Amino acid sequence: MPLKPLKKAVLPVAGLGTRFLPATKAMAKEMLPVVDKPLIQYAVEEARAAGIEQFCFITGRGKTAIVEHFDVAFELERTLEERNKAAELEALRAQTMTPGAIVTVRQQVPLGLGHAIWCARSFVGEDPFAILLPDDLMLCDVPCMQQLAEAYHETGGSVVAIEEVPRERVNRYGVLDIAEDKGRLVSVKGLVEKPPVEKAPSNLTIIGRYVLTPEVMGFLSRLEKGAGGEVQLTDSMAKLIGTQPFHGLRYQGRRYDCGDKAGFLEAQVAFALRRPDLAPAMRAILKAYA
Template sequence: MRRPVRKAIFPVGGLGTRFLPATKAMPKEMLPVVDKPLIQYAVEEAKAAGIEEFIFVTGRGKTAIENHFDREYELESVLESRGKEKELKDLTSLLLEAGSVTYMRQQEPLGLGHAVWCARNAIGDEPFAVLLADDLIQAGTPCLKQMIDNYQDTGGHLVAVMDVPREQTNRYGILDVVSEKGPLAKAKSLIEKPAPEDAPSTLSIIGRYVLDPSVFRELDKKERGAGGEIQLTDALAATLENVDFHGLRFDGTRFDCGSKAGFLEATIAFALERKDLGGRMRDILKKYTK
């Protein structure tokens, strides 16, 4: 029986420059899709997968994230006095168990690998998950739950993957696949943002990882990769002689909420799924797409 995946890292230290001026004073992870911020979707996905400890790697100006998952006694009191039971329930459901949340500062924006490395002492020597809030996934069974269920068979490193158009391989970490079994693809290596003509496949990593702690030994070296940043994919690739690596073609739809178009698409898709909004949203779309 493999050790359970109990801890998750949420790298939330990015500047969100693609959404300026909206993100000048508000973290990009707090941008709402319908009525919930991106980071809340990620935390709810982790909770549904059985995660018990939540580690946020933050940067300057990210206190809104801490406040979002904390008590707001004045607001709770007002909602209770006005009989707004649903709103009060929605608010209190955000709370994470006392002692289960850690916030730590990434003092320099040196890349995803560096953000994960910042959480090394909170993880220790056990498998862990990484969730990027920019990647919002709509799925019947939460993506991370699918991954952790499969991790019991694979062990090692397991990442969520999807096929992308070959001309877009230079935007992603790409797997060099050696075999496939159902939704699982076993890889012998991975390459960060290869040119389309150099990409070994079109199977790309998206923002969900279940990782063996051996990756920290490589991240400790702080070697710079693409863009002059410490790349998580480079550290993972350096462990593959000793650690199995699999990609899971998850069941669901991924929205790239790091882009404006992807964020708008996600808002429409999640609104259409809602019983209280779906009909009205369809009417609105018809109005503007005639």
């Protein structure tokens, strides 16, 4: 039976962004800019590069600016046209989504990532779907979600992006219990959410990029609480193992944790250095502070 195409993505964006207060008091943390684009736009562009066409934003109070960012701004576009700002107009129009491409679902109570994903159950239906956490900003020659989509079409089942972390930090992540390590792809026999360092089955951890099958919703619907008293996505993913293929993908690229202030600042430097128009100035700035 041929695999269903990957056309849907869920983006959990209901978090309060408390680590970036007071900047996030009145602005969604996903709207924080890296150079000249907000975090949410990087995630959406990455998904679109993988062929994804439909998006579900799991939102909370005060998150309306996220949806408005992808809407048509008629007055602004008209002003740019009148002022012959062709490059700015092109950049603005490139982010606009087709009608019906975005839906939003409100997560009224913050009960964990698993609960946020479960809120998208009607959107997902019977289709495979991607999950992108905008806090994880990816810098890859081939977009990370495109790498995952290609792996999904190769293996079927579920695929998660993984990376190795120092052993002492495994208690911050979902950790893989490995059945077979094939280098790029790792066959998974178990998952543990934020295990104590001494009990972690490996130092291969899941980052904020997933391709999952709709069967995960059946397990999430139980709303069982796990680590931290929250509904953990990792716990429900673990229950898929044995019923379908489940793999970890060592993606090629670099992740910047933009939920952390230091990671956010590092991302500014890294993305500026990738821009021909900004790299010389950024190198001069860095040299001045060396």
